[in-house]
């Protein structure tokens with residue numbers, strides 16, 4: 195492509211956020227180029243694999259109509275673990291809602307599908323093109339440099355992921371410490387669909403989400419997951435980077451995943467499977483209080499680049515926020531082009547749209563979650579003691595007795611919880627209010 199071509203929008207990054215934005219802006223007839231430093235769309239992206247559909251059904255319904263989803267999740271569980279044992283709370287939801295709550299996805303085919311949809315609408319996808327520098331005209335951003343080459347447009351969209359170079363260079367990223375990031379490590383294990391359905395007790399085509407916390411992260415803040423795809427399992431851990439960097443242990447982070455896979459309650463689920471993908475990636479975990487302004491005149495931040503991810507401990511959402519923010523940025527750009535294009539008005543429109551959307555509302559609702567999840571007791575003291583109390587309740591000793599419900603409850607309230615625990619419980623109950 196010649197640098198003299200007149201562009202309306204340059205999108206840096208071909209992940210979910212960038213591709214949603216590319217599709218929508220190109221569909222409106224704008225001249226759009228998407229720069230991707232990887233070999234293909236999404237080749238550098240990594241996710242766990244569960245996409246919540248309802249929040250994006252209106253904004254992205256048309257775009258996602260034929261998307262390559264894996265399985266509709268109907269089975270949920272949360273499992274607490276100690277060194278040897280685990281205890282689960284599980285819901286097999288056979289009610290049939292009008293719209294599925296969530297699906298599992300493999301990011302590569304999904305990004306590829308979105309790239310094709312955007313290209314069909316006329317967006318130019320430029321793989322192996324890395325934006326190296328920003329071009330400013332006074333306070334306004336007017337383009338990017340790829341090596342020595344300049345590419346200019348009325349709007350640049352930073353969809354370049356969690357370590358957004360554009361947000362950094364534009365001075366938009368607040369000083370975030372390691373506590374604001376999680377390190378995600380994930381493996382995809384190929385397994386045939388019948389085997390998956392038998393092992394996870396699933397009807398054909400339906401999927402499961404299994405979440406884990408406790409000693410699987412060796413007392414570090416974080417948790418594990420298994421999601422069922424059509425012919426593979428996604429298994430991984432997300433561990434807080436701050437906790438990891440202060441960790442005094444010989445164990446490497448990748449060994450945590452190996453130990454997780456080798457657990458007696460996990461290994462049989464994976465048996466006979468073949469690892470077909472392995473990766474590590476950061477996750478923005480700072481939440482609402484660490485969000486930067488979502489741009490400056492001429493530049494809009496979307497997806498992970500804007501910090502749009504939240505983790506409540508039992509729900510991790512980034513993909514639906516990436517898709518929705520890409521769409522909202524596109525709509526603000528389109529609106530500005532229909533009016534007398536003004537980059538400041540475009541940014542204000544986008545910011546307003548974000549405030550009115552589920553993205554800001556939900557992130558604000560869960561703004562206390564990042565703090566709450568730093569509680570060390572969540573990862574060792576509570577899981578170990580709850581498992582031990584439950585064990586005592588079920589075990590019959592040689593005198594023919596098992597622990598009484600009264601004593602178990604008393605021990606739980608006074609020994610396991612205590613004052614600190616009651617305070618933790620109160621904070622947990624008030625997390626989203």
Ligand SMILES: Cc1cc2nc3c(=O)[nH]c(=O)nc-3n(C[C@H](O)[C@H](O)[C@H](O)COP(=O)(O)OP(=O)(O)OC[C@H]3O[C@@H](n4cnc5c(N)ncnc54)[C@H](O)[C@@H]3O)c2cc1C
Nearest residue numbers: 207209210211231239241242244325355378497498512513
């Ligand atoms: C282990 C893990 C588990 C997760 N689990 C879930 C989950 O189950 N559900 C959920 O909703 N979310 C989950 N998330 C979060 C979710 O995956 C992300 O929020 C989402 O994929 C972000 O999409 P994005 O388009 O903003 O960024 P990305 O997918 O990271 O895309 C950014 C793109 O920009 C490109 N790029 C970067 N710099 C440049 C440059 N200078 N020039 C050109 N291109 C550039 C990159 O190559 C990349 O393709 C998880 C994340 C991880 C790591």
